[in-house]
Amino acid sequence: SQQGEEDPQALSIQEGENATMNCSYKTSINNLQWYRQNSGRGLVHLILIRSNEREKHSGRLRVTLDTSKKSSSLLITASRAADTASYFCAPYHTGRRALTFGSGTRLQVQP
Amino acid sequence: NAGVTQTPKFRVLKTGQSMTLLCAQDMNHEYMYWYRQDPGMGLRLIHYSVGEGTTAKGEVPDGYNVSRLKKQNFLLGLESAAPSQTSVYFCASSYGLAAQETQYFGPGTRLLVL
Numbered sequence: 001s002q003q004g005e006e007d008p009q010a011l012s013i014q015e016g017e018n019a020t021m022n023c024s025y026k027t028s029i030n031n032l033q034w035y036r037q038n039s040g041r042g043l044v045h046l047i048l049i050r051s052n053e054r055e056k057h058s059g060r061l062r063v064t065l066d067t068s069k070k071s072s073s074l075l076i077t078a079s080r081a082a083d084t085a086s087y088f089c090a091p092y093h094t095g096r097r098a099l100t101f102g103s104g105t106r107l108q109v110q111p
Numbered sequence: 112n113a114g115v116t117q118t119p120k121f122r123v124l125k126t127g128q129s130m131t132l133l134c135a136q137d138m139n140h141e142y143m144y145w146y147r148q149d150p151g152m153g154l155r156l157i158h159y160s161v162g163e164g165t166t167a168k169g170e171v172p173d174g175y176n177v178s179r180l181k182k183q184n185f186l187l188g189l190e191s192a193a194p195s196q197t198s199v200y201f202c203a204s205s206y207g208l209a210a211q212e213t214q215y216f217g218p219g220t221r222l223l224v225l
Contacts, residue, residue, distance in 0.1 A: 003153065033213075042115075042201050042216030043154070088153060097161065098144055098169060099214065101153040 003100035004032070004072075004089040012108040019076040021105040023089030030092050032072050033099065034063060037086045043101075046074075046087075081111045113137055115217035117202050123223045124192045132187040132220050134202030142205045143185040144169075144214070145177060147198040154201060160185055192224045 004023040013019050023032070031050045035043040049056045049065045049072065056063045062075040072091075076083055086106050090099040118133040134143065141162050146154035146169075156169030160179040174196060176188045185204075189196060202217040 035214075040219070042203075042218050043214070044216070045213040048213070097167065098156050098159050100156060100170070101146075103151065103153045 003102045004091045005102045006087065006089055006105040008105060009103065010106045010108070012110065013079055014110050015079060015081055017079055019079050019083070019107055019109070021074045021087050021107070023072040023074070023091070023102075025070050025072075025089075025091040027070075027093050028067070030094055032065060032089060032091045034061075034072075034074050035088045035090065035101070037088065037104070039085070043088065076107075079107075079109045081109050083107060084109045115202055115204055115215050117200075117217040117220050119220060120218070121221045121223075123225065124189075125225050126193060128192050129188070129190050130192065130222075131189075132200055132202075132222075134185045134187070134204075134217060135183055136185075136202075136204040136215070137183060138204065138206070138215065139182070140204035140206050140215070141182075142207065142212075143179065144203040144205075145175070145185065145187045146201045146203065147171065147196075148201060148219075149198050157187065157200075192222075194224045196222065197224045198222060 004025045007022045033048045034046045037043045060077045065072045086104040088101045088104040115136045144159040145157040158177040163182040178186045200220045203214040205212040205214045
């Protein structure tokens with residue numbers, strides 16, 4: 001399978017806590033993207049990390065990439081109720097023309 | 112700038128009926144995609160297009176056809192709808208190859224096939 005697999009499938013935390021989601025993939029990649037999907041909506045791009053990068057930040061988001069372990073993590077710091085959504089990773093494999101998505105991590109942030 | 116829009120938002124079909132889903136983007140993107148998302152699952156790629164007049168199959172193309180006659184529009188057709196095609200359909204577009212570019216998604220079309 002070319003898609004990433006997110007872990008855990010579901011995560012429930014309190015507002016203000018940090019949330020960490022993981023993504024594993026099976027073949028070498030050029031880059032990896034993370035997307036968010038609010039209930040009933042389309043996906044929204046969060047961040048792209050290239051294979052030669054180890055860490056990237058965007059606001060309260062921190063993404064890491066470990067190509068030796070074929071894994072990535074998304075950390076959301078100081079979570080808010082508005083962060084409640086499903087989060088998907090999309091690894092890009094050389095030669096592919098489109099992204100593929102796993103089942104995602106469903107994050108619930110309790111106010 | 113509306114981004115990516117989809118028509119209709121919701122539709123109910125009977126088995127065997129046909130319909131066309133319309134996707135439009137106003138960002139002058141070359142690449143366009145159609146995905147389906149079933150409950151509790153991720154998105155699966157149906158068909159995609161790398162430019163006007165071109166289309167290609169994705170992971171789950173059976174039962175669907177597409178056309179890209181104009182750069183800004185990407186149509187998804189169901190010739191003979193089946194209950195297994197009940198799903199939420201998302202269109203997306205990107206300026207360049209999606210793998211290296213941000214994909215912009217539409218709001219989705221909910222399709223129920225009875």
